[in-house]
Amino acid sequence: MTKYRITKKIMLTLLVALFSASVSSCSPFNVDETTKNEKPYETETGENLIRVGFSQLGSESKWRRANSVSIKDSLKVENGFFLQFNNARQKQENQIKAIRGFISQQVNYIAFCPVTEDGWDTVLKEAKDAGIPVIIVDRQVSSDSSLYTTWIGENMRQEGENAGEGLAKVLEDRGRSHDKINIVELLGTRGSSSQIGRSIGFDTICDKHQNWVLLDREDGDFTTAKGQEIMAGFLEKYDNIDVVVCQNDDMAIGALQAMKNAGIDLYSPKKPIIISFDASRQGLELVTKGIIDVDVECNPASGPKLSEVIHELEMGNQVEKAYYMEEKVFTLLNASDYVDDRSY
Ligand code: AHR
DSSP states (O other), rough: OOOOOOHEEEEEEEEIIIHHHHTSSSSSTTHHHHHHSHHHTTTTTTTTTTEEEEEOOOOHHHHHHHHHHHHHHHGGGGGGGGEEEEEOOOHHHHHHHHHHHHTTTTEEEEEEOOSSSSSSSSHHHHHTTTTTEEEESSSOOOSSGGGGSEEOOOOOHHHHHHHHHOOOHHHTTTTTSSSSSEEEEEOTTTHHHHHHHHHHHHHHHHOOOOEEEEEEEOOOOHHHHHHHHHHHHHHHHOOOEEEESSHHHHHHHHHHEEEEEETTTTTTTSOOOEEEOOHHHHHHHHHHSSSSSEEEEEEOHHHHHHHHHHHHHHOOOOOOSSEEOOEEEEEETGGTTTTTGOOO
């Protein structure tokens, strides 16, 4: 394991000369290409920073961008890290390529947010054979857990159940518990653990309500543009939508735009009930206005835990196999208490 100790002076020098290149980089190889220092992860006195290769799956949503900020803020030189950050732009092949790059550069740790659950076995075995610990962040992988050291992320299935229970409460408050309720769903990236978990969780609650009817569901890839496109299609196809479930706030914002374009008054009590996920600042603002009815939090601030876990491993300590982020559910009753402090 690498031992590190950095003086403030050295940290500053490194910050200016090297680190700025790495955080804005899209390529894991950029740092070595742009710096004149042959060993940017080594201080002038020969002490080592902990070299971490991080593959972010993309920047499809505000949540994702907040997650990247959290990782970069936590794995910085002041905390003993030399971070190589790669944005895979939504493609698993780019993530695999980046991880292979990290292996060939013999980083100390590899961390990544997997775009989908499946397809990681081979590259995880390669990292294991190279003796590099791997930490999975945010979404999960379907690979055998012996292939990675730990996972830090969100309980997607619980989030889906929270959304279903939130909807049941809204219907109860409106005296509609026994009405026929027509639901459409805008799903996140198909095959991602956030999509799979939220769908399973929501379906579990749906199954308990015989009067809830799932009219349609489509993959909106967690983006505003897709959310708007799919919702516009649903509105053309159905004139009896009671509930719109959007698997993130970005898609909800797109769906709301489509509803507005179709002439629906978003402030009317007759508008469809909107259930969303993430609880971004914009999402919470819409909750305070009564436009989004339930926003289930997905916590993107996994950087500090990632830093903590790596430091534990550096000290030779055992770590847990899974760490869950804390998450809340927001409605009109509590959203205004949190909206001002939301940074994303
Ligand atoms: O995996 C977390 C999900 O991915 C967030 O809900 C979404 O906004 C992001 O793109």
